[in-house]
Amino acid sequence: MQAAAAAVRHPRLFPPSRPAPRGTSAHPAPLRLLACHRSAGKRLAFEDREYTVQDLAAPGAFDGVDIALFSAGGSVSRKYGPAAVARGAVVVDNSSAFRMDPEVPLVIPEVSPEAMGNVRLGQGAIVANPNCSTIICLMAATPLHRHAKVLRMVVSTYQAASGAGAAAMEELKLQTQEVLEGEGANTQYFQTAGCSGLQIEYAFNIFSHNAPVLENGYNEEEMKMVKETRKFWNDKDVKVTATCIRVPVMRAHAESVNLQFEKPLDEKTNWLCLCCSIILRGAPGVTIIDDRASNRFPTPLEVSDKDDVAVGRIRLDLSLDDNRGLDIFVCGDQIRKGAALNAVQIAEMLLK
Amino acid sequence: MQAAAAAVRHPRLFPPSRPAPRGTSAHPAPLRLLACHRSAGKRLAFEDREYTVQDLAAPGAFDGVDIALFSAGGSVSRKYGPAAVARGAVVVDNSSAFRMDPEVPLVIPEVSPEAMGNVRLGQGAIVANPNCSTIICLMAATPLHRHAKVLRMVVSTYQAASGAGAAAMEELKLQTQEVLEGEGANTQYFQTAGCSGLQIEYAFNIFSHNAPVLENGYNEEEMKMVKETRKFWNDKDVKVTATCIRVPVMRAHAESVNLQFEKPLDEKTNWLCLCCSIILRGAPGVTIIDDRASNRFPTPLEVSDKDDVAVGRIRLDLSLDDNRGLDIFVCGDQIRKGAALNAVQIAEMLLK
Structure with a gap:
């Protein structure tokens, strides 16, 4: 419809x-x-x-x-x-x-x-409702931001077909079937903007998000993450850069998020434990999947059709001094928390 | 064999x-x-x-x-x-x-x-030969590093099945067929380390790289990028952080690379043009695919079975002042430039 x-x-x-x-x-x-x-x-x-x-x-x-x-x-x-x-x-x-x-x-x-x-x-x-990628990122980043103030965030996304709608999901499925059967992949949906002869094959491929690219070189999806984060945190100074990529996954987005904080945490503070145990474990709507011994971390498939956003690969960023950085990997169902669920939750708030 | x-x-x-x-x-x-x-x-x-x-x-x-x-x-x-x-x-x-x-x-x-x-x-x-992800990243980053000295690099990878070998490629293909036929996906290769009961489904899914996770929370693949970059650039101070993710792609890796430079470039310098036109366009083994108007950028499929590494999404990083940052997206054939071709090129150097 x-x-x-x-x-x-x-x-x-x-x-x-x-x-x-x-x-x-x-x-x-x-x-x-x-x-x-x-x-x-x-x-x-x-x-x-x-x-x-x-x-x-x-x-x-x-x-x-x-x-x-x-x-x-x-x-x-x-x-x-x-x-x-x-x-x-x-x-x-x-x-x-x-x-x-x-x-x-x-x-x-x-x-x-x-x-x-x-x-x-x-x-x-x-x-x-914020953009789906913004919601999924900020579900995990906001509790950390409240604790130590994020100064800069570098995000790379792994976005599912569902963000482009049902036709894109169907194209991914059909194209993958065609490729497995040895046929040429038929591309209808993901024709590159402005150049009808050029087509992006989705089966077993990844590509830069199909949103139009602006004069500054960012695409619209990326600029949503930049601008919406500033508005959401009410902090016009927060620095955000994002690279948004479409991956051949059906309905959940993933994001690799690098966070740089204002607060230099003293050596006594076990920042990692603090993040995991106190901040993220207490965050509503967030599930931690971070089992290093068995290499078990969030995947889009695991969060598909689930309400919670999953966070894992939580580790101190080796590239920043004074324990000021953190790398995390976040997955969330694009249709649920990235869109419909968030809207329904807003409606629920109004009814309380 | x-x-x-x-x-x-x-x-x-x-x-x-x-x-x-x-x-x-x-x-x-x-x-x-x-x-x-x-x-x-x-x-x-x-x-x-x-x-x-x-x-x-x-x-x-x-x-x-x-x-x-x-x-x-x-x-x-x-x-x-x-x-x-x-x-x-x-x-x-x-x-x-x-x-x-x-x-x-x-x-x-x-x-x-x-x-x-x-x-x-x-x-x-x-x-x-460096690690495949390191080679593909450094093919593009090194010419830029030589120009303006990279201080810090934040990398998120989108790695193909081929990096895990022929069995992994076959598993991706067979599993995808099973899922499309409505059967449960059969996982043999990507069982998570140390926990035999747990399996990672690869079809239409992405997951944290299967290399063992070390005590600092990075996996071995990520630490290769950190350490090999330092050795390769002969710069023990260069700061690198990486998040390595496996995506359902057959044989070429992609990487989202955020670069922070030492040199503050003055306003008169059109850094972006400089990067594109002079540095990267002149770099051997590098092809630029960066057509913003038609949203055409490198994809793993496009570089598969090719020798060159492709670079695109080249843009000034909005999150860093003084034009000190750049975001790029790099794709390279993991089997060719990421492994075999690089070894053969070394042999060719010896024969010259």
Whole structure:
């Protein structure tokens, strides 16, 4: 379904593994599914009910909606988000449209509940989900930042097909089949921008993220990590560089993150234990997988379809003096914590 | 063939794409293939001739050998390398056995021919090939280092199956087939170290490099990059940190490399153009693929079976002041430049 936006009156849009509070029977239609006119009329099942998809552009589409979860790209959010807000809805937007708007909170509920500020149910507002790579990185980096202040962060990503949507996942699967059968790989989705004759083969290959490349040489995905981290930490001085790479993995992202801290920790402090045991082990939504003896660390497959972000390869960075650096490796489900789950958690916060 | 060592009397061990100078007919057997007793007696074809594999441990195995290319792991190199040297051969060793030995040159011919020092044909000696990830990184980083002195390097790798050998490549292929056919993935090769019950699924997955993890939290592959870079640049102060990750790619490695330089470049210097145009474009064995408009950058598939290392995503690092940092993305064929080609190039240097 293209251009879909889901409007919720009651918190029923939770994955089956997260039991939803039972709504009262006074509201016969707590969930409303909205999409563009091409999808309007389709019937979709959720939990024990079927719903008819309604036209997003119809008059009154957002009437009576408390929370509108938008997940249809920037242009749809820009066009219909303000209409929902005008009707009193709180829009939880998964696109990049409003993320850098100084009036819009950028929220990862586990690590920045305070960023919600004065947003309340019934008072129209927009709340933005950060970019998936940013969320997964900051789930682990934020608790460490609060402890020792991150001055600089160097990130290299290993991003799954799901970040580019269902068509990309299907292309990865089909192309891999073709290559294994000895056929030439058929590339539809990942044609390089601006050069239709050139195609990127995804099967058994990795490539620079398909987002457009800007004048400074960074692509848009990388600049989201740079800018959103600054906004999220409310620290315009934090230095971030990122290299975003697509890998042939279905639905979970991984990131190699190098952190440089302000605080020089004295020798007595066992910084590594401190990080693991106190900071990260206590961080909500974070699981540590860091078994050096058996070489067992997070993998995208292991976190797929899981809510928690997994952190491992936690070690003092040999290249920085005074125990000021840390290398970590983070994996998180791009569809869950990188997108849908984070939006649902924001909705849950509003309902508390 | 396990435990194989090839001994060369004439430069005939060149890939077909690199035409070998025709040897004189005065040497009827310019190439000798050596391996453990299990493989002795096998017949192997090379170019227009068949060779019988001989027993490495047989008396006189290295008699009359000028150059011995060892590619059979550290224990074989340690056991038989000195025997070859005692017979006057120059051993070009692809294992890690002698790399950090201060008496042994660590050579990448394009960027450090001078490291060969006094090694001459006919005077027994050992020359070491660096680790594959190190070679691929330093092919691009060394020309930049010579220009502006690298102070610190943060590397994240995307390593192919080939680095773990033919069995790993076969496992990736078979496992991927199994997963696409809806079967459970059968893991034989990548069982995690020290914990036989635990297995790493490779199909559509990435994972921390399978080398043993040391007490400092780095794995052996990462420490090779740290130590070999210091030795190669003859700079014990250069700071390196690396995170080595295996990706489901067949035979070429990729690396995201962040470089921090000593020289603060003045504003008038167009550092980026300088890097691209003068330094890297002039670097032997390096191809630049850096087309921002069409989002075309190096990929492992594109450099597979190629000699050159490809460099792209060349951009000023936003997170460092004074134009002191650069982000690059490097890809190189792990079997060619990361191993066999580099050894053959060292042999060619000896024959000049």
